[in-house]
Amino acid sequence: MDKETCFHCGLDATSSKIEFDNKVFCCNGCKTVYEIFSANDLTCYYDLQNAPGATPKDIEGKYNFLENSKITEQLLEFNDGNTQIITLYIPHIHCSSCIWILENLNKLNPSVSASIVNFGKKTVRVTFNAETLSLKNLVVLLSSIGYEPFISLDDYSVGKKHIDRSLIYKLGIAGFAFGNVMFLSFPEYFQVGEFWLEQFKPMFRWMMFAFSVPVVFYSAQDYFISAFKGLRSKILNIDVPIALGASVLFIRSTFEIITDSGSGFFDSLTGLIFFLLLGRFFQQKTYAFLSFERDYKSYFPIGITKITSDEKEESIQVYDIEKGDRLLIRNEELIPVDCILIKGNARIDYSFVTGESKTVSKQSGDKLFAGGKQVSGTIEVDVLKSVEQSYLTQLWSNDVFKKDKSLAFTNITNQISKRFTITILIIAVLATTFWMIFDSSKAMNVFTSVLIIACPCALALAAPFTFGNVLHILGKKKFYLKNASVIEQLAKINTIIFDKTGTITANKETTIDYEGLTLSNEEEALLKSTLRGSNHPLSRSLYGLLNEHDIVTLDAFEEHLGKGIEATYNQNHIKVGSAPFVGHTTESALLNTAVHVSTNNQYKGKFTFYNAYRKGLSLLFNELKKDYDLVILSGDNEGEKDNLTKLLPTKTKLLFNQKPEDKLEYIKYHQTEGANILMIGDGLNDAGALAQSNVGIAISENVNVFSPACDAILDASKFNQLYSYISISKSAIKIIKWSFLLSFIYNIIGLYFAVTGQLSPVVAAILMPLSSISIVIFTTLTTNIVGKNLK
Template structure:
């Protein structure tokens, strides 16, 4: 038992180990975790990574403060109808096994519904039911399996995160050591024989050895750790050849000075690590800059209706909403803040947060949580917390709405990196064998030079830098994408489908004519109040022309997606929508979009819309039609078919009277043979947006946030859509050119390395320079491509 290691955590078992199930454990805690995992079907944890666990601590009394509900209220992000959502910091997350088991917590306890790990931040976001379960129980469960969370109210209230400066420290150590080792190497460089041989040769050599130790075991440790984890997981990552080169140089140099065979290659070794870290520092700073600029959270184009003290309504961007503001939440709007309900009857769908679609009902004075979607009539709420952009982006990235839209180019990058590493190791081995036979003294130089010069770092950088910078450029022009993978999918689109109302048309310039019996004042007020609760573009247009009428409180509101809306107050009702919805047979001669109105089940008349199409729609379809198939799906009648045929490309297929489920099925049918882009307004098109390969919601400065979409396009930038698609295709070409550039560099470098003409220190300088050149090339190329957008700005 003394020589065995723990099956769970890998620590030495010592003399007090535990034997269970033919396996050794260092303590009863690790044995218990093993039992928990195996009895709940989580034994795969050990198959992913052996000895991946951490020893659990005894923490039962430590978290008694979580029995205090006031403290829990401060920690949880969401707490409604027996469901809570919490984000916890887990410092012990370190490998793929950790991710796997933490995202399968629902198999350890049925109350846990969803758990998502953010590996870089070492956090987990858990959604759980509070019936017979609590935050304290969750924390104890995590602690019992070795993933004790770090909880601090002070940390939760801090806005600024600690900056990780470890790379700067390592770069400083490597640079200091490199300079001193070069200094100690000068006597040999200048062949100062008497001084070197007679007095200080041994001292200088051992000083160089001493300076190399912190470089190898501190500054360069990340490369060894990454290579070890990769090999342990049976993966060849790009750090394997680097770690092998550093280790080879260090061992060979140490042998040289121990047996007095020479001064070794400590100058090359320290130089290699220094230049590697310098390249890594440059890459990190550049990518951090790009990430900051392209951060869609800063540009989220969602607005909210705020009530002024005078009672007037104004549209403001959500990050301008402050604590104490009064805001309106219409039907199907997302609640962007924690708030107190002031007026209205809340019927909240929290499925965006919890995945549970059952509506929650709330009355005046009760608290509403951010992330819920109002299903009923308009609400007036008072803001309790300022808007959290990051919270809304969590909704956008919720696994409930995720779909397996695999990025081809990302997998291609990984595949090339893996094959490249295998090729490099093969070439290094063959070249070393050759030189061992013909000139053994050259073998080590050739081996290390090949490993260093042919590192596939540049290949791995091409896609993230290209797509990251393009994401930033798109964001500057008000086209906000969920992630970089959307650009890759957008580049493969061969079919584009558009919704009509609210997408091709604008509600800013509609001409509306009323035909029918005149509405009474009470009916008009009820109509306006009902329209006020709806977010549909036609409802917003009607609402705007009825501004002079009074507002009343609705007793009941219902919106039937794709059909119409209904409001009730003081035993009177009003319906607004399609002819069939209000009980009227549509006129076959009707050629315009019309919204019918009935009061107390009596059809009163209709509002006829002379739709105004967005400027440049014909040009958009003309440009797109040159390269792809086009289509229009509309829930309206086909009265404007002839007008659309005049405006749009001849190739455009049109389908009218389409219900939301019809649109979804239409997209699904196209996907059997095509890669489909769906462009809609995010309301009736949510299903089609989610089903499509790329779904884009057009926003007209209203809160129509849809987690189903992959991107949001500001309506004023609709003209740029063909350019955005072309830029996506050009981005892929830039990635391919980067691959070619990196390949050329490696072929030339390998020739000099294999033939023994390249010294390791020169290779160490050239390798990070190749990575930097890729970063510069992709950044300059994408910035150049992005300049084309400025030339066609509206």
């Protein structure tokens, strides 16, 4: 009996008797994978190599170490007993099909709830149910479909020690072949006769063919694979003209030496691939040198409260957290590090990490994971390890929960380069047809030169490098954007809406008076302990004003957004917030913002706040009024209306007594009227409005209210620079358009010489990466010049 092999993985399938679509499989798992690929038109996966889903024979034993809980605990990012999250490095990720397969792991195993691929880093972040799928079995699953993870156990890190040298190998082979082909071509160049013509010409030509084979089928394979995948997906990507040009050169050259009708274009072919790879290598190095990826977030302006050895509270930045520190986590605050719960009633919302909104209760001594949000008063924790900024950034951009505001926004690069490739193909065909009629000797060079010189790589690089550098510059100036698309959206806004308290007012300069019944020591201690759990700007100001008291662990705590907070301790109940919330019928007209207090259903009095507005507020609004409609949406009463009317431009719209849902509805309505809205507020009461707006900016005063609703975080000390920050976003769009113009000028000039037959493919291959690098240099220099104008 002939041995049959599994179509998917290549193992012996003689005895399995499993057939589908006239193909044999060793198990139902391989059959299921093939069915999924077939149903989604992804069978091109099998065109890359025979049995691409091959499973190493020793795979089961190879990953037995993942059954060791101590090892898996070091590898996992998150583990609450049910849900586990891990990021795995997958070296074999190389195309859009890989992304689709890895992001649809839940179709292979329903225990996987989410999988997100980072194509640039070749990683996949998998969220799975630990009760029904072990980490070992997840790794085996990935290996069985041809995506074996690279796991380094030297330091319990994932893929950090792996360096991809494939580009260097391909470049080396192309360079070696190019040099030898050029050497073997010398007799042809100098028309050497006699001895060369009679004895060695056929051998030299076949040697040139031999040198070109590994260049085409190994060094250039990325271009062919990318072009093929693009065409299968009905997309003409930038690798299509390159692959087409190389194919034409190779086929034409091979035909010539077989028929002995010429020496072919092997010198141009190998030189083309060599210079293309050399350009890609330099682009890669340049991009690494100018790495704007997510590293600029290392100075995130998120603060946390540290409890010192003498029981004092000290605000520190998250990257200053060290192992062994004791931290205070307030209501609605994000836990920035893995830690142990020491004191307090912990109810943790891990939707930030897992996408599931269910909260979990934790007891003293339990482990809490970074990314959880405390939703029931204050807790104190002991730090297990220092913070990873990249992890906080990953949470901020987590696709599991974020609302994608860019769905309706057309990317500027796509707008301009949408039909670029098809236009170049038409020009290449027309020019080649012309030369086939008038001078067929030039036709092949013209066709190839047109395809190469007009490669839209420069277009593709303009936007990421411009936006990347702008992100970097703004980050240094304490304005932190979620991603590059925020810059595009920021440049389109025409309406700016501000919250009042904590946004245009400076909390640290606010003065407070108390009017009412005297609070007993017990009541004031309960008030201070209650305020300690809230991040509302008024709560923070009042908390700092009250005298020192022994902080108590509350029996119950609840915060009602836009209304107030209430807490219970030893049968004593307190309410702090608006007059209606505490059950007090207040006078109809108040001159200032006030916070009312009641204990055990008895009204005690009110704290009146005398607002101090941020430095440069009037000047900022006068700058903004030239280009934008300005609105103040405040949850407070109209007591400050007269002051704001005098302080702000005459056309500024002022609306008071706005609940959080009122702000959201106001924004939604005006968006239907064509407004592109920038909302600026705090990350707590204004979360809905920030999420609804086209761009939402949260003001930060070293308070860790870390909300996925915002698109940017602005350090409060830089509030008066807002106009400059918006201006630089507009400048970024202009720089990209100038880059496109330069690229088009370069393409027009290059195409002229290519179409007229004055440009060889090798020269075109040299000029193409030079044009890309020149665009990178241009965008970097111009954005840096614009950035220097920021204060």
